[in-house]
Amino acid sequence: MANITILGAGLMGTAVAWPLVDNGHDVRLVGTHLDAAIIRSCLDRGFHPKLKRQLPDGIMPYYVEELPKALEGADLIVSGVNSLGVRWIAHTLGPLLWPGATVIAVTKGLEAGPDGSIRILPDLLHDELPAEIRDRVSLNAIGGPCIAGELAGRRHTTVVFTGKDMDIVARVRSLFANKYYHIWTSTDMIGVEVCAALKNAYTLAVGMATGMLDLEGGPDDAGASMHNVAAGLFGASAREMTRIVGLLGGGIENVPWLPGVGDQYVTCVGGRTIRMGRLLGAGLTYTEAVLQMAGETLEGVYIVQQLAQVLPEWERQGKIGRHELPLLRMLIRVVTEDAKVDVPFDRLFD
Amino acid sequence: MANITILGAGLMGTAVAWPLVDNGHDVRLVGTHLDAAIIRSCLDRGFHPKLKRQLPDGIMPYYVEELPKALEGADLIVSGVNSLGVRWIAHTLGPLLWPGATVIAVTKGLEAGPDGSIRILPDLLHDELPAEIRDRVSLNAIGGPCIAGELAGRRHTTVVFTGKDMDIVARVRSLFANKYYHIWTSTDMIGVEVCAALKNAYTLAVGMATGMLDLEGGPDDAGASMHNVAAGLFGASAREMTRIVGLLGGGIENVPWLPGVGDQYVTCVGGRTIRMGRLLGAGLTYTEAVLQMAGETLEGVYIVQQLAQVLPEWERQGKIGRHELPLLRMLIRVVTEDAKVDVPFDRLFD
Numbered sequence: 001m002a003n004i005t006i007l008g009a010g011l012m013g014t015a016v017a018w019p020l021v022d023n024g025h026d027v028r029l030v031g032t033h034l035d036a037a038i039i040r041s042c043l044d045r046g047f048h049p050k051l052k053r054q055l056p057d058g059i060m061p062y063y064v065e066e067l068p069k070a071l072e073g074a075d076l077i078v079s080g081v082n083s084l085g086v087r088w089i090a091h092t093l094g095p096l097l098w099p100g101a102t103v104i105a106v107t108k109g110l111e112a113g114p115d116g117s118i119r120i121l122p123d124l125l126h127d128e129l130p131a132e133i134r135d136r137v138s139l140n141a142i143g144g145p146c147i148a149g150e151l152a153g154r155r156h157t158t159v160v161f162t163g164k165d166m167d168i169v170a171r172v173r174s175l176f177a178n179k180y181y182h183i184w185t186s187t188d189m190i191g192v193e194v195c196a197a198l199k200n201a202y203t204l205a206v207g208m209a210t211g212m213l214d215l216e217g218g219p220d221d222a223g224a225s226m227h228n229v230a231a232g233l234f235g236a237s238a239r240e241m242t243r244i245v246g247l248l249g250g251g252i253e254n255v256p257w258l259p260g261v262g263d264q265y266v267t268c269v270g271g272r273t274i275r276m277g278r279l280l281g282a283g284l285t286y287t288e289a290v291l292q293m294a295g296e297t298l299e300g301v302y303i304v305q306q307l308a309q310v311l312p313e314w315e316r317q318g319k320i321g322r323h324e325l326p327l328l329r330m331l332i333r334v335v336t337e338d339a340k341v342d343v344p345f346d347r348l349f350d
Numbered sequence: 351m352a353n354i355t356i357l358g359a360g361l362m363g364t365a366v367a368w369p370l371v372d373n374g375h376d377v378r379l380v381g382t383h384l385d386a387a388i389i390r391s392c393l394d395r396g397f398h399p400k401l402k403r404q405l406p407d408g409i410m411p412y413y414v415e416e417l418p419k420a421l422e423g424a425d426l427i428v429s430g431v432n433s434l435g436v437r438w439i440a441h442t443l444g445p446l447l448w449p450g451a452t453v454i455a456v457t458k459g460l461e462a463g464p465d466g467s468i469r470i471l472p473d474l475l476h477d478e479l480p481a482e483i484r485d486r487v488s489l490n491a492i493g494g495p496c497i498a499g500e501l502a503g504r505r506h507t508t509v510v511f512t513g514k515d516m517d518i519v520a521r522v523r524s525l526f527a528n529k530y531y532h533i534w535t536s537t538d539m540i541g542v543e544v545c546a547a548l549k550n551a552y553t554l555a556v557g558m559a560t561g562m563l564d565l566e567g568g569p570d571d572a573g574a575s576m577h578n579v580a581a582g583l584f585g586a587s588a589r590e591m592t593r594i595v596g597l598l599g600g601g602i603e604n605v606p607w608l609p610g611v612g613d614q615y616v617t618c619v620g621g622r623t624i625r626m627g628r629l630l631g632a633g634l635t636y637t638e639a640v641l642q643m644a645g646e647t648l649e650g651v652y653i654v655q656q657l658a659q660v661l662p663e664w665e666r667q668g669k670i671g672r673h674e675l676p677l678l679r680m681l682i683r684v685v686t687e688d689a690k691v692d693v694p695f696d697r698l699f700d
Contacts, residue, residue, distance in 0.1 A: 147578055150578045182582070221402075222403045229507075236612075257699070266580070350534065
């Protein structure tokens with residue numbers, strides 16, 4: 001049995017505690033400075049207010065101030081923070097890490113570099129860690145379709161664990177895998193993580209179909225909806241995802257698999273990203289849509305903003321043609337220029 | 351302006367008439383022997399009872415007995431029959447065809463050969479046509495996501511036209527393409543048509559997730575559904591589709607595109623296939639599910655039955671391993687042996 005410390009008590013960070021405690025491990029769940037109310041509820045009532053569930057036995061909640069204590073003897077550290085908090089976690093956790101420590105991140109993201117480069121989340125975390133430790137720890141990540149509340153509900157869930165060292169990834173996998181949490185492993189971190197990030201961006205596009213239908217007043221008299229539009233945008237997403245993953249050196253076989261279309265499928269079922277897409281499709285500008293959604297920051301939007309930075313550089317370097325990735329280009333116009341949605345249907349492919 | 355004759359007045363055959371008449375062409379819509387009531391309604395009231403729409407001007411309805419007249423001077427023939435009717439159309443239309451005639455099929459399907467071979471619909475049609483004409487006509491097909499009622503509602507729809515001769519495919523495309531019907535072209539008939547057929551089979555699997563949820567009494571107290579299951583099955587579908595398309599010599603790039611995941615996405619939104627999957631997932635045997643669905647014949651089931659015939663041969667020939675395509679193998683057990691649904695979650699990949 002192992003000791004596992006989770007930093008970040010949000011939905012996904014907390015949900016992965018279920019398979020861990022069901023496998024008999026001890027889990028220390030450490031809230032960030034934003035999670036104090038969650039940790040209080042967990043301590044007082046054993047209830048997680050975001051997941052709306054009682055915590056099972058074997059999960060011990062900690063406030064962020066107790067992080068050093070919660071890390072004592074930890075066999076594995078789970079990074080459960082939002083990808084926007086990667087710098088915070090590097091600076092908070094970094095000084096407490098030890099050589100040989102293993103970290104796995106449940107969140108997804110990528111960031112643009114100045115020269116057209118893209119850094120995936122584990123690389124970002126690496127670069128932000130203190131210099132003396134960053135090359136002496138193992139940084140891994142989870143991709144694939146997973147609604148946190150369903151994992152915590154012990155519903156069958158299929159994901160991919162990825163890291164550079166297959167021995168370590170396999171060891172981490174063995175801590176989590178059980179009869180409902182089904183895990184495959186991959187050393188293609190670029191492929192898995194770029195898919196995981198892109199699906200959030202492209203789900204904004206698929207959501208636009210419902211908004212376009214709203215704009216027409218809903219289904220027509222014969223009941224025609226706009227599923228054909230959504231499906232076309234889903235197909236275009238997979239096509240552009242394939243192009244970008246390949247361009248960044250990842251394996252394109254991740255797209256027609258769990259990290260790509262599997263994860264995008266579940267993201268299209270519901271949630272904030274598809275809702276934002278719907279508002280945009282219905283004619284709101286990005287600025288108006290953000291106001292309507294109470295200022296929530298969306299991963300998908302952040303990804304589009306990052307890609308907006310590298311796209312001109314990719315063109316300059318001759319990596320992509322001027323007319324490639326038409327759907328992404330529209331997303332960029334919508335998010336960075338407050339342009340109205342105008343799906344380039346006739347140019348979606350080639 | 352061209353004369354186009356559509357044989358088969360069902361949903362899809364009739365729906366493609368909309369872009370044709372909107373482009374100014376004359377359309378003759380010929381019902382099969384099963385469509386007599388539809389043609390009567392079209393003649394009497396200009397109303398298509400299945401599409402629940404008034405026919406626009408420019409569509410002329412014909413009974414099947416008038417087929418020779420309806421074919422006079424036709425520049426293009428559209429085969430709108432269900433893929434189960436391919437022999438009927440070959441025998442009915444075949445004797446009336448002339449050298450140089452162009453046919454495009456809106457339906458999808460494939461059939462097992464005795465030696466592990468798979469024939470796509472245009473090849474089946476070819477082989478069933480009279481010997482003296484079969485090599486003197488052009489047989490083409492349509493793939494990609496399209497709900498007929500939405501195309502007839504002039505919703506944006508993105509599809510792929512495929513045929514052996516790109517000049518002919520491009521000419522056919524030019525008859526249909528307009529501001530809402532967006533068409534790409536491909537000479538990879540195997541890739542497009544195998545995807546189009548497989549998505550019906552694999553949508554049965556995705557539908558099982560909802561049935562498995564029904565079996566559990568619906569979402570749990572915290573609202574956990576089974577979208578993770580559906581997404582895992584969607585990802586497995588894309589993975590197995592890729593394997594089969596490649597094995598049959600088609601381009602695997604069709605999978606993360608319109609003919610593959612795009613079409614499967616729209617098929618998962620609703621309809622008979624996903625409903626049948628739900629019944630199976632909820633614990634009904636295939637035989638019980640068919641009874642519940644009033645004996646309707648489903649394309650997806652037919653495709654599974656065809657694949658059940660070729661799979662042992664593929665193994666014997668060393669084309670696939672004994673444990674490959676685990677999801678398809680489960681579908682085969684369910685459909686051909688009345689086995690209960692038992693998703694092989696731990697063996698879904700590799």
